[in-house]
Amino acid sequence: MVRQARALESAAEILDVETEEALRSAVGAATMLGPDRARALLKLSDEQLGHLFKIGIAQVIDLAGTITFGIAAAATRDRQPSRRAKQHAKSLARADAAVADFEQRALAERRALVAQGALLSAAEFWAALGITRQALSKAVASGRIFTVDVGAVQYYPAFYLTGDIDRKTLGKVTQRLGGLPGWSKWQFFTTPKASLGNTTPLEALSAGRPAEVERAAAAFAER
Incomplete structure (x- = not known):
């Protein structure tokens, strides 16, 4: 809630009074949902x-x-x-x-x-990486790799297998995204960002700009 309030304050310069008040009311109403439902929206x-x-x-x-x-x-x-x-x-x-x-x-x-083939099943993924199921589970638990749900099945992004991006660097950027949902992390990696010169984080990593991507990931996670 504190982070939301700060976000509203930072946006005050570009919002008219009526819009700002309406937005504050909407955020206030979210507190009445209870923590579980509010987190579900997030x-x-x-x-x-x-x-x-x-x-x-x-x-x-x-x-x-x-x-x-x-x-x-x-x-x-x-x-x-x-x-x-x-x-x-x-x-x-x-x-x-x-x-x-x-x-x-x-x-x-x-x-x-x-x-x-942009998303792989667990079996396809660990076989392609040449690791065990236990090692893959450990990587996911540490936040170095994330999964996404498609229906009731979990999948892994195939871009972790990309040869032109250092896997350790990619894992470090993923950790910067913290506890965001899997599809939010996917959106981060695959969507062009103004802060990266309108390139995607994956493209920026491929171009050898890890520091910029890490900063972008930290900012994305704080929104």
């Missing part, structure tokens, strides 16, 4: 969380206006509740459908990565 990547949050706002914005002015319209309550209930149900249904669609598209994209 497991989503920035792209997922932002996308789903915008969908939710878009679906309920009209309903929010209805609730705000509902008290003043008490004289028509004999007919309005049923309409509002229907509107609410439709809004929730649309939001659920949008979330389900997003999850289906994400799963399809992840399965495509498996089909392309």
Whole structure:
């Protein structure tokens, strides 16, 4: 919560007052979810969380206006509740459908990565590395290698086998990402970053710029 508050304060220069107050209210509302549910949201990547949050706002914005002015319209309550209930149900249904669609598209994209060989099963991975299952488990536990879930199955990024990137350096950068979810780590390594000259961290490592990538990883983990 302290980190979130600091993030809001640092953004105050670029947000108008109304937007900043709305954002603070949204962050405050997250505290009412309880720690487990709040942490569940933090497991989503920035792209997922932002996308789903915008969908939710878009679906309920009209309903929010209805609730705000509902008290003043008490004289028509004999007919309005049923309409509002229907509107609410439709809004929730649309939001659920949008979330389900997003999850289906994400799963399809992840399965495509498996089909392309960008993600490997545990057996394929340790065989390619020439290590035992126990050694692989130790590397994952230490944070030097991470996994991602595709459905109910865990996979390993094939870029750990890339010959033009030093594996120890790659492991050190992975450790810099700390306890972020696997797909957030994947996003870090494969997405171009302005701080790296609009190249991906993998490309920067291949170009021999490990110090820059480590700094970028530390900043990414602190967001």
